[in-house]
Amino acid sequence: MAGLTPTTSTGTSATLSGSAFDPLRKRLLFPAWFVIGFFLVLPVLLMLVYSFLTKEFRGGVVWEFSTASYDQFFFDRGLFGDEPAKIEWTYITIFWRSIVQALIATVICLLIGFPTAYFIATRPDSTRNLWLFLVTVPYWVNLLIRTVSMKFLIRDNGPMNEWLMMVGLIDSPIHLINTNIAVQLGLFYSYLPFMVLPVYASVERFNFSLAEAAADLYASRWTTLRRVILPAVKPGIIAGCILVFVPSLGAFLAPDLLGGAKNFMIGSLIEEQFKGSAGNWPFGAACSMILLSMVLLVLMVYARSQARAGAQ
Secondary structure, three states, X not given: OOOOOOOOHHHHHHHHHHHHOHHHHHXXXXXXXXXXXXXXXXXXXXXXXXXXXXXXXXXXXXXXOOOHHHHHHHEEOOOXXXXXXXXXXXXXXXXXXXXXXXXXXXXXXHHHHHHHHHHHHOOOHHHHHHHHHHHHHHHHOOHHHHHHHXXXXXXXXXXXXXXXXXOOOOOOOOOOOOOHHHHHHHHHHHHHHHHHHHHHHHHHOOOOHHHHHHHHOOOOHXXXXXXHHHHHOHHHHHHHHHHHHXXXXXXXXXXXXXXXXXXXXXXXXXXXXXXXXXXXXXXXXXXXXXXXXXXXXXXXXXXXXXXXXXXX
């Protein structure tokens, strides 16, 4: 038509994407950046600042910057702080116990979660959503209520011991409360779906014709699993392990309610420092920053290894 200048689809799309929508994209990202900055970055920065402050004698903080909280975590200088520095094994032991407990919880969730995710991913489409629904149902209930329910279930006179004695499997109750096993049960029960869902997403996208081809080439089921399936779903397994390990490392409900004082974890230690007016906020903030630094270090090592693997 007269007066209209024809434009190609390429030129139009280039104009729309190159000039018209670029400012709009930045504006649309502003709410997300605001939420991340206000609710994530700002609290972490405040925690970092508090970790270098001084504890006030009656509670609270004094705005005098020092490294005393980090020194308290790693070194023991006596009751009055005038003795030669010795390594403070109490907090280091708590930190190491937290790492071990988180690793064990991750391994248990992987051993149970991978077969569960594989089973769900291989179900017919008509029933697959039902199985996913059953996995996520516990998350409709608050974590505190679920942990208290676990304590009620495994206590000496709880339903589990009563049922085992009723069927004759045991003669006396099994003592689980205030043990490492109870903590592991709590962590496993709390974070199992964090393993199942990422692994399910990877298995659900897996091309099962590759497994059939391996079987046609006389590969055993174990060989097919180890050489074909696991490498293909490795991203989901790694994501699930991270999603279980990180919250298990900082958990405090399961250690407090199921483990007792002998099974103190770093999350419980941090929580204790922020309780009431007698808490030590700078020391709690320092413990939080040490925990955060270790988690970030692990994630950076993993990211770098993935980048190298992708480059190769």
